[in-house]
Amino acid sequence: MVEVIRVHTKLALCAFHCRQGRDGRNKKCDGQCGALHLCRTFLLKSNEACHFGRKGKCMFGHDFFSQHNLHLLRENNLDGLNERELRALFQLPLSRCKTTTPQVCKYYNNDRQKCTNRHCTSLHICSQFILQEQHKNCKKNHSFQDDQVRKTLDLFEIGGKDWRKNEVFEIISRFNGLEQSADGNQEMYSDYSDNESNYSERSSFSNYSGSRQIIRHLDHDRSQSTCDGCKSLKQELDALKLEMTQKVMSLERDFALLKSEVQSLKVNKSAQETSAKKCPISGITFN
DSSP: OOOOOOOOOOOOBOTTTTOBOTTSSBOOOOSOSOSBOOOHHHHHTOTTTSTTTTTTOOTTOOOTTSHHHHHHHHHTTOTTSOHHHHHHHHHSGGGOOGGGSOOBOTTTTOTTSOOOOTTOOSBOSOHHHHTTOOOTTOOSOOOTTSHHHHHHHHHTTOSSTTOOHHHHHHHHHHHTTOOOOTTSOOOOOOOSOSOOGGGGGOOTTTTOTTHHHHHHHHTSOTTOTTOHHHHHHHHHHHHHHHHHHHHHHHHHHHHHHHHHHHHHHHHHHHHHHHHHTBOTTTOOBOO
């Protein structure tokens, strides 16, 4: 009997450090994440593969052995490996984490909201195909040979000769949260950049806990006007509307008070300036 030992690491790439903010800079992690602070392209491919790395200006970092990273490598007994060996280790399927795995583009899979990012690095592929489910009459992409998909997989160094097809399916579904829920709906994540053009199209309910219910019930049969889920949802929305109205009224009161205080300060300042220009003996005001 032959035993196969597969080498891998649980050390991950920090998702927060690799997230680009709206100001164009990477977000600052407090260093307590227990994950590497590195450029993803540098980690998975090479220094030359990163456009900014070639110019020495990549904000995500190209140093395996920085103080933060070296501490983590030592904790995981990886400090004896060189850059080439570390890269080979993190490229392995079992060493992958969410940050080193491409995301299925949720905008591409949304019939009402198409992906408008020309440089999208999320997979434009059918989520049901990734789950290996039936997808009859579906017009979305169902092939890893699609140009956009191949380019994205190559960016993440996935799908080469050392990869089996089932490994590609498994890793993408695992790190995209595409496991089936009880009601048959899947969760999907977008790419890790906060600076995508699609983000401007998000609704004001993006942080509301019931947003997924809203989307789900918008699609149900219009004839089901007595749907219990819709009744419950309406109650939640009414409560939310009342709460938001109260907050707006409170803000308007605070703004009125602040405006009154500012006006009072202006009047006092004007009076002080007039008094300073007035002669205390003759009472004459000078210009």
